[in-house]
Amino acid sequence: MLALPGVAAAQDDTLVRADDCRVDPSLCIITHNPSLDEIVVTGAGGLPPENFDRVIGHHSIEEGGNGLGLRLENQLRGEAGLAQFRRSDARSAHPTSQGITLRGLGGNASSRALVLLDGIPQADPFGGWVAWSAFDHVNLRDVVVHRGGGSGVDGAGALAGTINLYSSQALGGGVAVGGGSFGASDAVFSIGENLGDGRVSLDGRWMRGDGFIPIVADDRGAVDRRAPFSQAGLGMRISTPVGRFERIEVSVRGWRDRRDRGTDFSRTAIDGLDASIRYLVDPTPFAGWQASVLGYVQLRELDTGFASVSVDRSSVAPALYQRVPAMGLGARIELRPPSGQDNPLRFGMDWRRVEGSTQESFFFTGTVPGRARVARGSSDTIGFFADWAAERGNILVNISGRLDHWKIAQASRVERNIGGSVRSDERFPARSGWEASARGGVRYDAGEFNLRGAAYTGWRLPTLNELYRPFRVGADATAANEGLRPERLIGGEVGADWFAGDVRVWLTGYWNHLDDAIANVTLGRGPGNFPGVGFVAAGGSYAQRQNVDAIRAQGVEARVSIDLGAVELAASYALTDARVRAAGAARALDGKAPAQVARHFGNLTVKYNEGPAFIALRGRYLGAQNEDDLGLQQLDDAITADLTASFKLFETREGDKKIYFDIRVENMFDALVPAAIGAGGAIERASPRSLWMGLSVNF
Numbered sequence: 001m002l003a004l005p006g007v008a009a010a011q012d013d014t015l016v017r018a019d020d021c022r023v024d025p026s027l028c029i030i031t032h033n034p035s036l037d038e039i040v041v042t043g044a045g046g047l048p049p050e051n052f053d054r055v056i057g058h059h060s061i062e063e064g065g066n067g068l069g070l071r072l073e074n075q076l077r078g079e080a081g082l083a084q085f086r087r088s089d090a091r092s093a094h095p096t097s098q099g100i101t102l103r104g105l106g107g108n109a110s111s112r113a114l115v116l117l118d119g120i121p122q123a124d125p126f127g128g129w130v131a132w133s134a135f136d137h138v139n140l141r142d143v144v145v146h147r148g149g150g151s152g153v154d155g156a157g158a159l160a161g162t163i164n165l166y167s168s169q170a171l172g173g174g175v176a177v178g179g180g181s182f183g184a185s186d187a188v189f190s191i192g193e194n195l196g197d198g199r200v201s202l203d204g205r206w207m208r209g210d211g212f213i214p215i216v217a218d219d220r221g222a223v224d225r226r227a228p229f230s231q232a233g234l235g236m237r238i239s240t241p242v243g244r245f246e247r248i249e250v251s252v253r254g255w256r257d258r259r260d261r262g263t264d265f266s267r268t269a270i271d272g273l274d275a276s277i278r279y280l281v282d283p284t285p286f287a288g289w290q291a292s293v294l295g296y297v298q299l300r301e302l303d304t305g306f307a308s309v310s311v312d313r314s315s316v317a318p319a320l321y322q323r324v325p326a327m328g329l330g331a332r333i334e335l336r337p338p339s340g341q342d343n344p345l346r347f348g349m350d351w352r353r354v355e356g357s358t359q360e361s362f363f364f365t366g367t368v369p370g371r372a373r374v375a376r377g378s379s380d381t382i383g384f385f386a387d388w389a390a391e392r393g394n395i396l397v398n399i400s401g402r403l404d405h406w407k408i409a410q411a412s413r414v415e416r417n418i419g420g421s422v423r424s425d426e427r428f429p430a431r432s433g434w435e436a437s438a439r440g441g442v443r444y445d446a447g448e449f450n451l452r453g454a455a456y457t458g459w460r461l462p463t464l465n466e467l468y469r470p471f472r473v474g475a476d477a478t479a480a481n482e483g484l485r486p487e488r489l490i491g492g493e494v495g496a497d498w499f500a501g502d503v504r505v506w507l508t509g510y511w512n513h514l515d516d517a518i519a520n521v522t523l524g525r526g527p528g529n530f531p532g533v534g535f536v537a538a539g540g541s542y543a544q545r546q547n548v549d550a551i552r553a554q555g556v557e558a559r560v561s562i563d564l565g566a567v568e569l570a571a572s573y574a575l576t577d578a579r580v581r582a583a584g585a586a587r588a589l590d591g592k593a594p595a596q597v598a599r600h601f602g603n604l605t606v607k608y609n610e611g612p613a614f615i616a617l618r619g620r621y622l623g624a625q626n627e628d629d630l631g632l633q634q635l636d637d638a639i640t641a642d643l644t645a646s647f648k649l650f651e652t653r654e655g656d657k658k659i660y661f662d663i664r665v666e667n668m669f670d671a672l673v674p675a676a677i678g679a680g681g682a683i684e685r686a687s688p689r690s691l692w693m694g695l696s697v698n699f
Helices: 072-076 464-468 584-589
Strands: 028-033 036-045 082-084 100-102 113-117 140-147 161-167 172-180 184-195 198-209 230-243 248-257 268-281 290-309 316-336 346-366 368-394 395-408 410-416 422-428 430-444 449-460 471-473 476-479 487-500 503-525 528-530 533-536 541-563 565-580 599-611 613-622 639-650 658-666 673-675 683-685 690-699
Touching: 072 082, 072 140, 161 395, 172 658, 290 683, 316 471, 346 464, 346 541, 368 464, 395 613, 410 464, 476 533, 541 584
Parallel strands: 113 161, 476 541
Antiparallel strands: 028 036, 082 100, 140 161, 172 184, 172 690, 184 198, 198 230, 230 248, 248 268, 268 290, 290 316, 316 346, 346 368, 368 395, 368 410, 395 430, 410 422, 430 449, 449 487, 471 476, 487 503, 503 541, 528 533, 541 565, 565 599, 599 613, 613 639, 639 658, 658 690, 673 683
């Protein structure tokens, strides 16, 4: 898709213009909300779109009422070609397995797609996974998905694409309460008020549940039980003018997440606090410049336990306790000179620093750990970017690029006997380098028929987790690799769009080549002692994170939508052919599909929106995928169906107060969706059938 300044590409095709903004033009994005069938203008950090910008797409995250029981990560699963490392969501998955990617560039729990909230990177500073429980649909009004890498203005790390989350600061508010299956409860609220010439908004959410048993019934043992969860968040945003043409935006959000994996010794606690300040300059009547200056801080702490379960699942023991404090710091400056609406230019620079440590206790005797390990490190990336677009008649051209300097600072990993001697004390020297990336795209608009194409490059720095932290899953052990090189991608795409009345068709073909792809490479089998992890028991495997030669992915993405008035039909399909290219120690992976990458994905949605009722039925097909890098274990395919219904029970004549009754059924036919294969071949499932019901009031 062709990315333009200030907006993005995904599904629909809605032409909008900046002068449609009726509230604070310096802080608005314009999107199309199909559930309301109208153009919606909501506040968002960043510079406004130019007059000719075209929003090709929209992913609504609120469809009627207040979305009780709705989870952002599950909504994203409906996007063709988008995949999370595990099929389970943030109620039962381990947080470190929740990376996200696009277009077959998976096989790694670290994200290869860049997730941004109002322009701020959201990947965990230490591990690169995404804490989906931190995002609340109450204060999000839109999600826009860029497919393909090289979007220089978004920042480094956009190998597979970019997922942009946009906040809202709408006036009024709402409150919703409800409950669901497995003892689940959900409560949300939001409120927005004018504050002098500015605006303040507050939102929060609390969700809990007793959970389901993750292991399927046929494989369960005495140690298996339900996996409860409890998650909450509270956020505040203030926007206020500080001059005739200047504005300051301050945002603070804190959240907590408690869950476990359905056995003893597997509890997880995550706490986070994010804060940002943004200074915006609107176009002045003299110079005409626009500017945005952003600074942010992210604090994270993960405390988690890992359990060792016997093959027959009759006993469980602690295997590892891990604490991961991490911090992300960043800044961004963006300028847009008065170059005219026919050749908009934006340029600037950004900086991001991540630092953190993993503090681990392991080698248990009973419940008492015998060894401890501490690994810590940090890295910095500073980049310079520019983006230019021009429209000449029916042709639209977009070129963007960036140049980044990265530095991995000196790091360490120390292992010792608790209360005794030091077993190892490793120091890793600092290293640095330069990386360039670019994207160029063109689109020919012939009215009902469009042709488009793009070519791009991108790169990703290894996470601190990949560099310095060995880990174990059951009997399997994986060593870290402090010498990992950055991943580098080159790719391209061509596509066509056809619009005929109420029918719209999008078709895209793509090709990606990811050099030095980071993968967990199996190097041996237990029993035995192996470097970086120690003893591996019989039946276990030994692996190390390594740069394999490449991952090559090619595929087709298609989407069709038909608007029949009160009824809307939409279908999407993604065909992905991804293969690893590897030699040397990793040659066993050569020609195999990356782990956790499905070849087929399909989605069919039927929406009804008439009068007081909104009903949506979604069916999804998830293709089979490899569980491990060697393809020795496979997660079967699955078909699921979800139902969402919202009924407006009351609305004032002025339309300023509304009451909804909401129903949501997930996996309504209780399909088995395999999410992982554990000790002894035990299958872990994603969420079974669950029901949510509740009331919401908007005012």
